[in-house]
Amino acid sequence: MQTAIFIQDLSKSYGKEKHRATALKNVSLEIGQGELFGLIGPDGAGKTSLFRILATLLTPSSGKATVEGFDVVKDYREIRRRVGYMPGRFSLYCDLSVEENLEFFATVSGATVRENYDLIADIYRQIEPFKKRRAGKLSGGMKQKLALCCALVRRPAVLLLDEPTTGVDAVSRREFWDILKNLKDEGMCIFVSTPYMDEASLCDRIALIQGGEVLSTNTPANLVASYPFTLYKTRAENNYLLLEQLRTQSNVRFCYISGESLRVVFHEGAERVIRYPSSEAEEVTPSIEDCFIQLMKKR
Amino acid sequence: MRALRFLLKKEFLQIFRNKFMVRLIFGLPVIQLSVLPWAATFEHKDIQLCVVDNDRGSYSVRLREKVISSGFFKLSAYRTTYAEALESVEEGESDLILEIPAGFEKRCVNGIASEVMLSVDALNGQKAGLGVLYMGNIIQDFNASVQGEPGNMQAMAVVKPYYKYNLRMHYQNLMVPGVIVVLVSVMGAMLSAMNIVREKEMGTMEQMNVTPVSRSVFILAKLIPFWVIGLVNLSIGMLLSWLIYGLLPSGNMVVIFVFAFFYLLAFTGFGLMISNFAQSQQQAMLVVFFLLVIFILLGGLFTPISSMPGWAQGVATFNPVRYFIEVMRLVYLKGSGFADILPHLLKTGVFLVVFNILAVMGYRKKSM
Incomplete structure (x- = not known):
């Protein structure tokens, strides 16, 4: 080319x-x-x-x-x-x-x-x-x-x-x-x-x-593939309270709000649980936005 | 060339789509020419006169009648003492006091010099000066008539002015050509100054700048429409001055148009130059306004340049408006030809080159 x-x-x-x-x-x-x-x-x-x-x-x-x-x-x-x-x-x-x-x-x-x-x-x-x-x-x-x-x-x-x-x-x-x-x-x-x-x-x-x-x-595909963590999605009635809770948890590497749900990345080898009523972590493929946020955090 | 033709087409389309602009181009000459020359006159009529007559004889009545019949003065008050007359001035009722001394008639008849006193409210300097001048002339006239009577056979020299080129000293004859210049200058500078900066404000400049159109072609395409409008305005102005004031150039009209051809190129370039350096239409507007006021006041329209102090005359040398006003008066009143206006034409040529080079240079397709 x-x-x-x-x-x-x-x-x-x-x-x-x-x-x-x-x-x-x-x-x-x-x-x-x-x-x-x-x-x-x-x-x-x-x-x-x-x-x-x-x-x-x-x-x-x-x-x-x-x-x-x-x-x-x-x-x-x-x-x-x-x-x-x-x-x-x-x-x-x-x-x-x-x-x-x-x-x-x-x-x-x-x-x-x-x-x-x-x-x-x-x-x-x-x-x-x-x-x-x-x-x-x-x-x-x-x-x-x-x-x-x-x-x-x-x-x-x-x-x-x-x-x-x-x-x-x-x-x-x-x-x-x-x-x-x-x-x-x-x-x-x-x-x-x-x-x-x-x-x-x-x-x-x-x-x-x-x-x-x-x-x-x-390329968009490679960028997503090169995402270095396993990304989880979670949500609750009140996402903000859930975010507050996640930030206090020691097994959470970082978390942020994305649209109507939350994205969570756990520490390697740490227990992948969320201590919040009726909320569960579900694995998702990262989007470009997730890659962007991760790259920004790295700096 | 094809690009230039299309740029011009675009400019004219834009100008004529803007209804306000069209009204301005055709409305402004009519209003300026039908109002301004009447208002901008140096003749002063109806100066309010207060008379204090201490003589009360037939001569003082004759003098008074003569003053009032001249048409320049209007009797606003008749007071018995000077102090009362002063009050009348203080109240703004009168502009000028004429005090006739006691024994005025007796002295006149006996051929002895007599004095009258003029006191004038100098708040409006021009009015005061003209009032005294008129009064002086009338009294001189009165003198002559008194001395010409039987028994008063002294020889007397009388000054009779001959106003060459403007026989009746009509101020309109002087003002109208100047007002036409102001008209085309204001339109030329304002319209062109607003133009390029408008493209900057609208963002269209950004798109123009990535085209391969060269700077000179771009400026030329901006120059020509306003130059044409200027010439149209000049023609409208001259037509109106003929229709309203019956004023036609005593010289050749071609001289005016040839001069205007170059003058308008120079002045449009001046507007474009400002437009290039300005960041917003407001800025361009205020700069043009600022410079135009100086150009017009130092242009010899209202006050003669030769009566200005040396430094102001120096400044006026760099005033393009001044040369056009002079040319218009020369051609309109004196009937001058090409040979007479050649110096003006050459100086305007310098302005033309300088303004337009600056306009092209000031137009940057790229920012730092």
């Missing part, structure tokens, strides 16, 4: 010495062509900074990054010809209609809608009934689909999607990911960030990022 995005020891910090805020610390990643790569991390982890560097909108403080073999600092012109970037914030012209936006972004990128229509056809068909509508008046999911069309219409080699599903309803999210899967099959490199852990499993490979550092890079 050929490398599409190559990032080595990339760091970015903002502000002067005293108020320095570090967004990225020695990030290294390698993403291949035709790969759907997910960057998973909470808000403030440095995802947007990384995307903006790759989109040549931000200069890194140190380190090296290339997109399609072009350096993000030196060859930014070449990169701008080859990437499709969809910022986290909706950034199309709200006062232009759907088709005007599409045509505009095609033209300024030196392409035409017609020659690349095959690429966007599946997505565009969903928003076509509203093509005369102003972009600002579309629903959240529609807006994201239009933004994706505008990023795709130049037929980019690399697609950078910064939190494309944030603030979008569950059905639209699902649809959006189906679209990404199809695009990947066309051989495009798709680098996507998301704060939603459940979307991680839809990627070929993922990198978990926290506080500007990449905690782990792996």
Whole structure:
């Protein structure tokens, strides 16, 4: 597999010495062509900074990054010809209609809608009934689909999607990911960030990022397989009281609330019991979120 | 080129979709030109006059009548003592006191110089100055008429001013060309200054920046629409000044448009430059406002630049608005041609280059 995005020891910090805020610390990643790569991390982890560097909108403080073999600092012109970037914030012209936006972004990128229509056809068909509508008046999911069309219409080699599903309803999210899967099959490199852990499993490979550092890079399956503990699930009427109880138990390594239940990891060789009325520990396979929490705790 | 055409199409679409913007572009010239020139006049009518007549003779009545019939003064009070007259000023009833001394008529008839006293409320300096000036002229006139009567055969020199280029000294003739300049400058700077920063605020800049569109093409696409609007505004302004004030340039209109061609490019560049450096529309707005006030006050519209102190004249050299106001007055009133406005044109050319280079340089597609 050929490398599409190559990032080595990339760091970015903002502000002067005293108020320095570090967004990225020695990030290294390698993403291949035709790969759907997910960057998973909470808000403030440095995802947007990384995307903006790759989109040549931000200069890194140190380190090296290339997109399609072009350096993000030196060859930014070449990169701008080859990437499709969809910022986290909706950034199309709200006062232009759907088709005007599409045509505009095609033209300024030196392409035409017609020659690349095959690429966007599946997505565009969903928003076509509203093509005369102003972009600002579309629903959240529609807006994201239009933004994706505008990023795709130049037929980019690399697609950078910064939190494309944030603030979008569950059905639209699902649809959006189906679209990404199809695009990947066309051989495009798709680098996507998301704060939603459940979307991680839809990627070929993922990198978990926290506080500007990449905690782990792996396929979702391998990441789950490499979980070093046996994870148990438990629940009670009052999960909070149960959590309090578990924290006092000496056989519990750590525990936390996950959705409507609790996750528990016991000390090795310790007795796997919970001293709380009518609550039992049940073994579960860890999710990406569990892996993330474990990796965060390790630090 | 294709990209530029589409960028321009987009800009015009956006401008004309914004109903408020369209109203502003066409409404502002009408309002500014129909209101401002009437309000911004240096003529002063109806100065409130208080007369203290200690003579009560026929000459003092004649003087009083003459003053009032001039149309500049209005008799607001008639008091018997100066102290009473002062009270009238203090109450804001009168602006100016004319005190005629006792024995005024006797001295006049005998050809002996007599003095009248003028006391003026100087709270409004301009009003006071004009009041004294008018009164001086009227009294001089009165003098002449008295001396011209039989028995008073002294020779008398009378000053008769000839206002070249503005024969009747109509202030509108002076103000209207200047107001047109203010109009196109305000529109040009405001609209362009709000534009790029608006894209920053909306986030569309982020998307524009990853396109291969070059900085110069981007700025050019921003420049041209506001430049066109400026020229349209100028035409509307000139049309209105003809319709409302019957004012047509005594020189060639082409001279004005050629100058405006360059001036508007310079001024739109000025707005875009501010827009690039500003972080929000508010910031851009306030900076433009701040600079425009200076440009207009130091532009020679209200007070002549030659009467300003040396340093202010120095500052006014860097004021693009000033040159356009001068050119408009030259062409409108004096009928100047290209040769006369060449220095103005060259200076504007410098502004054009500097502002637009800064506008292109200030537009960064990348942040540090």
